Structures are given as structure tokens and as C-alpha cells.
Amino acid sequence: MRPLRADARRNRERILEAAKSVFADQGADAQIDDVARRAKVGVGTVYRHFPTKDALLDALVRQRFDQITQLADAALERDDAWDAFRDLVWRSAELNALDRGFCDAIAHHDQSAVAVECGLTGRVAELMARAQADGTMRADASTEDIGVMMVGLGSVVRTIPAPAAWRRYVTLMLDGLRAS
Amino acid sequence: MRPLRADARRNRERILEAAKSVFADQGADAQIDDVARRAKVGVGTVYRHFPTKDALLDALVRQRFDQITQLADAALERDDAWDAFRDLVWRSAELNALDRGFCDAIAHHDQSAVAVECGLTGRVAELMARAQADGTMRADASTEDIGVMMVGLGSVVRTIPAPAAWRRYVTLMLDGLRAS
């Protein structure tokens, strides 16, 4: 298990980069051959680095979750809990809207395990607890609601192309989560 | 274009019946061979009646929409507009929850054209107008919101098996649609 050879390390990066843009554009059913072509690499090389298409997809999903976790960290710095929560949701939704592959992933498989692993769930829980403490979020809301919301969001983004659709979805959901 | 032969008419029914339960159980990616087996019919016969898998799926989707349209008719008889709307949404959601194939259909392709054709959209619009008139539904809500909601619902039902998940989704969405 020694370190990767230099060219291998370089290729791994190129593959991830290529996969990111191919899957973002065309969704999770884009072909590995396209990724390989875009990375200027043979299919075999892709499979050397990621044993399976799913493994590659998972790696990308994990990257996105990490990115959103960083946004959650920033949100935790803010004073107004509801505003922080709301903006976090909007920012994540915007990221989704640019990445069909990620939307496919969250719309088709429950990703809550990944969200927990990378620490996102914990941070969101804290944010929600604060908003509930100052009475701006409905008392019965939980992180599971967020999972449910994201599943739906993925599908809306994928199915109805107009940005107005997912924006409306987020608006309604946030109003549903607000204290009445 | 004379009437179908008696046995053909019978088979057509069996195929629809079989397809309904196979796709409801296994989702839209169930195989035509399974449908044929369940209908006790050869694959060729399925293709004689429905030129394409998609055509078969479409026929089933249309049936479900017609069924929901009937529910909407019943809802229009009721006095309290919000209650009528809310219950209609709950009943449709319950139908979805029993039919993975339908969920796949609404989660993957925008079905608003079908909803309009079969008269569902018109009826829902009337119901919403009434609820808005007596101030129980948010003034900016439209039938497009319902489309967006159903897309998300399909995905939630498919992706998170526990009924609690889609029930929660509907709860949040309805609260989002209520006047604040």
C-alpha cells in the first residue's frame, strides 16, 4: 500500500475532474467511456482507480457533501439561527441545481448515512436546535425532515428544468418548516 | 379499424391488469417479460397491444390520473375548500404510496400535460381558487406548485420506504401551501 506513482496520482485527479463535469452535465447515467474520453485516459485506467461506476459516483457525492458541510460550518458562525438555516438550504439547493448527477444520487438512494459520516447531520441538528430554541422553526422538525426535503429537491431539479420550479419548491418547504 | 376480436379484448385487459400490479410492485424498470408471465401471455402479445414499454406505462399513468380526477370531482362537492383540497392531496399521496411505477413516472417526467388533458388541473385550480378566496391558502399558490409537489412526492415514496417519510413530506408541503 505504498504511495501512488506520480502519473497515477495525476490521472486520478483528471478522472475525478472529468467525472465531476460529465455527471454534472448529463446525470448519473452518463457513460464511463465519456468520462474516460474527457479525462483523456483509457477506460481501463478509470476502472483501475475506481473499481465500479458506483464507486466513482460515490466519491463525487462525498465531495459534494463535504462542500456542503463547509457551508454548514460557516452557517454556525452566524447570529440569527433561522436566517443561517434558510441561507444554508438555499445555497445547497443552488449547488444541486448545477449538478444533475448529485440530484440523481440523492433522489434515488437515501444518503443520510453519508450525511452523518461527514458531519453534516450533526451541524444541521445544532442549527435547527438553535432556531427551535428561539421559536422560529417548528418544534417538531428534525434532521430527517431535511433528508426528505433533499430527496424531493433532487427530483424536482432533474424533472422540471426551469429554475423557477426548484426555487418554488424550496420556498414552500422552508415555509413548511417555519414555526406557524 | 374494426372492433377487437373477443380473445384480444380479453387479453388486453389481462395485460393491463398484470402490468398494473407488476409495475406497482417493482417500479417502472420491471421487465415486460414479467408482465407477460403474470398475464399468462407471450411477450409478442404484449407488444401487439402496446407498441412500446413506454406506451404501456403511459396507459397506466393515464388510468391513475383519471382515478385522481374522480377524487377531485368528489372534492369539489364539499363545502370547506381547504379541507377538500387537503384531503384530496392526502388521498392522492396514498395512491402513490401503493404504486412505485406511478411514482417513477411522475418523478422522472413532467406529467403536467396529462394532468391538463384529463381535466385534473382544471378541477384543482377551481379548488385552489376557492381556498384562496376564503383565505386559507396562500394567495400566490398555483397548480404549478402542485406539479412540483407531486414530483418530489414520487421521489420520496420511492427512495425512503418508511411511510412516515412521505407522510411527513405531505405535512410539510401542505403547511407550506397554507396561508400564513
Add this chain to the structure above:
DNA sequence: CACCATATGGAGCCGCGGTTCCGCTTGTAA
């Protein structure tokens, strides 16, 4: 250098599932 473990490319394999094809059966009308 020389060597070899590591890495690469991409033609080809393989299973899957939608669809077609055609020899046979059956309902029906005369």
C-alpha cells in the same frame, strides 16, 4: 543505465432487456 513493479489504453467480452419475426392457433363471418 537497467530493471521491474506499477500503470496504461482500448478492443472486446458479456449479460441484460426491449423488440422483432414468423410459424402456428383461433375467432368469426359466410
Add this chain to the structure above:
DNA sequence: TTACAAGCGGAACCGCGGCTCCATATGGTG
């Protein structure tokens, strides 16, 4: 009862796309 158009069954076809395999190339080490 016969004739034939309409209908049927299901083996086989075929394109697609994930994945494998191996002859070849290359980075790093002594």
C-alpha cells in the same frame, strides 16, 4: 364447415453499456 384475417407465443436478435484483459509503456530505484 370452411376459409382466412386477426391474434398469439416465445425463441432469437440486437444495441447498449459496464467491465475485463493483456500487450505495452513508464516512473522510480539501486
